[in-house]
Amino acid sequence: MGRLAVEAKGLGKRYKLFDRPSHRLLESLAGGRRRWHREHWALRDIDLALERGHTLGVIGSNGSGKTTLLRILAGVTHPTTGEARVEGRVSSLLELGAGFHSAFSGRENVRLAGTLLGFRRSEVEERIAWIEDFSELGDFFDRPVRTYSAGMGMRLAFSVALAVRPDVLLIDEVFAVGDMHFQKKCVDKIFDLKRSGCTILFCSHSLYDVRQICDDAIWVRGGKIAGRGDAITVTNDYAAFERSLEPLDVEKTFEAIPRAPGERELPRILEARLHAAGEEREIREILPGDAVEVRVWYHNPTPDRTPIHLGVGYLRNDSTLCVADSTEFEKVRLPGREGCVVHRVPRVRLLSGTFHVFAILFDERGVHRYDQFILREPLVVRSRGKEVGLFLQDHEWSVRPGERPPGARAEGDADRAGEPEEAQWTSRPSS
Amino acid sequence: MTTPSSEIPVHVVRARTPGLLRRLGETFRFPALAGRHRELLGAFVRRDLASRFQGSVLGAAWPLVQPLLLFGLFYFVFAKILRMKYESARLPDPEFTNTFFGVWLFLGVLLWNAFAQTVGRAVTCLLEQGHLLKKAAFPSELLPFSLALAEGVVLLVGFAVFFAVMLAMGFPLHPKALLLPVLLLGTLLFVLGTAFAVAACNVFVRDTANFVAVGLLFWMFLTPVFWQPEYVAGYEPWPMLNPMYHVLGAARDLLLFPVDAQNPVPLGAIGIVLGSGIVTFVVGYTIFLSLRPRFVDEI
Numbered sequence: 001m002g003r004l005a006v007e008a009k010g011l012g013k014r015y016k017l018f019d020r021p022s023h024r025l026l027e028s029l030a031g032g033r034r035r036w037h038r039e040h041w042a043l044r045d046i047d048l049a050l051e052r053g054h055t056l057g058v059i060g061s062n063g064s065g066k067t068t069l070l071r072i073l074a075g076v077t078h079p080t081t082g083e084a085r086v087e088g089r090v091s092s093l094l095e096l097g098a099g100f101h102s103a104f105s106g107r108e109n110v111r112l113a114g115t116l117l118g119f120r121r122s123e124v125e126e127r128i129a130w131i132e133d134f135s136e137l138g139d140f141f142d143r144p145v146r147t148y149s150a151g152m153g154m155r156l157a158f159s160v161a162l163a164v165r166p167d168v169l170l171i172d173e174v175f176a177v178g179d180m181h182f183q184k185k186c187v188d189k190i191f192d193l194k195r196s197g198c199t200i201l202f203c204s205h206s207l208y209d210v211r212q213i214c215d216d217a218i219w220v221r222g223g224k225i226a227g228r229g230d231a232i233t234v235t236n237d238y239a240a241f242e243r244s245l246e247p248l249d250v251e252k253t254f255e256a257i258p259r260a261p262g263e264r265e266l267p268r269i270l271e272a273r274l275h276a277a278g279e280e281r282e283i284r285e286i287l288p289g290d291a292v293e294v295r296v297w298y299h300n301p302t303p304d305r306t307p308i309h310l311g312v313g314y315l316r317n318d319s320t321l322c323v324a325d326s327t328e329f330e331k332v333r334l335p336g337r338e339g340c341v342v343h344r345v346p347r348v349r350l351l352s353g354t355f356h357v358f359a360i361l362f363d364e365r366g367v368h369r370y371d372q373f374i375l376r377e378p379l380v381v382r383s384r385g386k387e388v389g390l391f392l393q394d395h396e397w398s399v400r401p402g403e404r405p406p407g408a409r410a411e412g413d414a415d416r417a418g419e420p421e422e423a424q425w426t427s428r429p430s431s
Numbered sequence: 432m433t434t435p436s437s438e439i440p441v442h443v444v445r446a447r448t449p450g451l452l453r454r455l456g457e458t459f460r461f462p463a464l465a466g467r468h469r470e471l472l473g474a475f476v477r478r479d480l481a482s483r484f485q486g487s488v489l490g491a492a493w494p495l496v497q498p499l500l501l502f503g504l505f506y507f508v509f510a511k512i513l514r515m516k517y518e519s520a521r522l523p524d525p526e527f528t529n530t531f532f533g534v535w536l537f538l539g540v541l542l543w544n545a546f547a548q549t550v551g552r553a554v555t556c557l558l559e560q561g562h563l564l565k566k567a568a569f570p571s572e573l574l575p576f577s578l579a580l581a582e583g584v585v586l587l588v589g590f591a592v593f594f595a596v597m598l599a600m601g602f603p604l605h606p607k608a609l610l611l612p613v614l615l616l617g618t619l620l621f622v623l624g625t626a627f628a629v630a631a632c633n634v635f636v637r638d639t640a641n642f643v644a645v646g647l648l649f650w651m652f653l654t655p656v657f658w659q660p661e662y663v664a665g666y667e668p669w670p671m672l673n674p675m676y677h678v679l680g681a682a683r684d685l686l687l688f689p690v691d692a693q694n695p696v697p698l699g700a701i702g703i704v705l706g707s708g709i710v711t712f713v714v715g716y717t718i719f720l721s722l723r724p725r726f727v728d729e730i
Contacts, residue, residue, distance in 0.1 A: 012446075015728055021636065021637065021638075024635060024636065025636055028635075071565070071727070072444060073444075074567075074568055075442055075444055075568030076564070076565060076566065076567065076568050076727055077727040077728060078444060078446070078448075078724040078725075078727075079444060079445075079446045080446055081446045082446055083443060083444060083445045083446060084443070084444045085441065085442075085443045085444075086441070086442050086443075087440075087441045088440065088441075089440060090442070090568075092566070092567070094565065094566050101478060101482065103482055103485070104478070104481070104482070108478075108481075111474065112474045112475075112478060113567075115470050115471045115474045116471065116474075116563065116566075116567040116569060117567060118568075118569075120470060121470050121474075
């Protein structure tokens with residue numbers, strides 16, 4: 001066990017970009033004496049080691065080099081540096097629907113596509129009935145591909161790639177087309193292949209699919225591996241990074257609250273910090289369930305004339321306001337000219353992400369704001385579970401087998417129309 | 432490269448492209464490569480023929496109709512309008528010359544057409560089939576080669592018509608006609624070498640396709656397709672540097688002319704065709720192999 005199905009060392013791919021076609025000719029005639037091109041490294045220093053039967057997700061934004069990596073592994077294009085070794089039959093879905101000849105029927109195209117993937121004609125013929133069935137094209141299977149919709153072409157391509165029982169399957173962005181029903185069939189089939197020991201490289205923008213299908217993942221950014229590890233951690237890191245690219249609009253969050261009328265010296269926030277609850281160490285990175293506290297030091301020059309309240313909130317880095325509490329809501333008083341307010345969260349429920357912590361100083365009714373403060377360092381939450389979204393909610397599941405919706409009549413089987421079985425409660429300890 | 436076999440295939444991709452000598456050596460492994468991918472080649476050839484003829488009203492008759500129409504055109508223009516005749520001391524019976532010119536022209540048109548079609552279509556085939564190259568890992572030389580094979584099939588059909596016409600008109604076939612396959616092999620090598628070179632160049636310099644289109648027209652007029660080689664006496668050795676000159680000359684010698692003192696078996700011409708075929712193939716294929724690793728990046 002544990003033999004490597006895919007191995008790559010120092011893979012790199014350089015493209016030469018010429019501004020004009022004539023520059024290429026000039027360069028080849030110059031015989032290396034002068035350069036006319038610019039270099040673009042689509043991939044650099046990629047190392048991979050994928051054990052047989054493992055599923056690796058490849059994520060990254062458009063143009064990050066994912067497709068180039070898959071193309072090199074598929075043997076379609078050559079690397080500029082390094083080498084890769086792939087063991088077993090490779091089947092790939094690199095470009096959707098491409099490669100089909102529009103004048104020919106689905107069946108004829110399947111024959112060529114199968115042969116192109118390196119399989120014998122007899123092997124293709126053996127599987128053609130399965131392909132016809134799996135693709136659900138019906139009569140269209142024997143009609144020219146030009147009469148197909150985009151989804152039908154995709155179904156055909158996918159059916160061929162899955163039919164040939166590959167040892168290594170390379171999939172690039174293919175779930176984009178196709179209806180829900182077919183997507184589910186494909187995912188089921190991929191799980192089947194996975195169980196039977198097929199090694200899969202799965203390249204997708206759907207982080208949900210990557211989490212569900214893949215054991216591990218790599219995150220490719222600018223041609224390099226920006227992160228690798230288990231699929232959940234890597235997709236979380238990637239999602240947080242993507243969100244941080246959107247301009248953070250903290251001001252907008254505050255702008256909704258009108259400024260308090262100006263005086264010479266207004267109450268203000270001196271400093272705010274994030275600590276592990278009750279401890280002196282400041283923190284930046286936590287797990288869901290950890291205890292944290294935000295400490296805010298305020299200064300109020302005229303406590304009698306300008307009583308104050310303090311709000312503390314968490315803003316995700318895509319400007320989503322996650323939660324905000326205020327001393328005004330909960331009738332906590334902030335006396336004196338100076339002091340420190342501690343906002344303690346005994347169990348953080350936020351899921352993976354990067355969050356900006358902020359504090360706002362309000363007037364006594366919580367209507368106008370005197371000052372605001374954003375912590376310099378954002379808080380990073382890393383979750384280990386598969387939950388997606390913003391929050392981990394306390395929850396429990398129960399299943400009552402045999403129960404029908406209220407008012408629904410039992411369909412004839414009187415013997416089963418008795419009491420529903422005892423509910424089975426499974427509760428998930430919330431961290 | 433994945434190979435369908437019972438043991439586990441391993442494919443390794445490396446950054447380094449083999450040196451010039453290795454690439455030269457690789458050209459000699461082309462038959463083995465073609466043999467290994469014979470099913471894919473078969474699929475390409477069938478698809479090419481089917482895409483041109485399937486679904487049309489005349490269907491499978493097109494490979495017959497095409498050379499016949501071309502022949503009809505040339506015959507009308509050259510024999511009827513220009514009143515050209517085949518005049519040579521090599522022909523025993525002067526009464527024969529008019530019909531002889533017809534079959535003589537037909538044979539030339541058949542062979543030239545096969546050559547020009549293959550080269551003319553090969554030049555753009557890598558770009559046209561780029562979607563396949565980007566999608567599946569297979570040796571891209573199979574694409575121009577399958578074009579040559581498909582044109583070969585069309586040529587064979589044309590030959591069948593040609594022989595039928597010949598026999599119907601009472602032309603005798605001589606035993607030296609058995610040398611025709613050797614001549615065709617040499618021609619195939621020459622065609623392939625040319626096709627490989629232009630196909631590879633066109634990926635990087637797209638002007639190649641336009642150049643080839645014009646070049647083939649020039650080449651046709653500089654080859655004795657519809658004029659007799661005797662007409663260029665005095666221009667030696669220039670017309671003889673063209674391998675197609677020898678291909679057409681040898682084919683006509685083998686199939687049309689009687690065996691006598693005037694018409695020796697054209698062993699010299701066949702030798703030239705074979706020799707130039709091998710050289711062209713090795714050079715053209717080496718160019719192709721040198722550029723092949725970068726094809727997909729440029730398509």
